[in-house]
Amino acid sequence: MSGYLDKPQSHENSDAKARRKLQDQRRMEYRRAIESYAEQRQLQHELIDFPELIATSYLHSLQVGSKKDASATAR
Template structure:
């Protein structure tokens, strides 16, 4: 069984801090994206009829734009 080796201990403090900040920001962005997705899902769940209408409208417009001209 292999153990995870932390390479940050071999780096200088400035580089290590930069890498830690990058990981922290990735984690923060992931949390923010997840919260935004949950908020949008809750808003959409309030109007299930609109989801069907928007889907049908987009499908109709896609069919119209796909027709050959002439």
């Protein structure tokens, strides 16, 4: 009879473990999102001090993009 009583408990334990695992996954996803947001804000804050780097990077990306477009149309 004790074997009969153990089965529902093990089922409840596995449900609880699955629920905890899902909660942990959600918690970690939320934590990663917060960390990513904080890193992006920190990077933006650091880049504000150097606007010439932003402009140079933007111009460089435009030049690289136009070279790729020119080589693609030449084929």
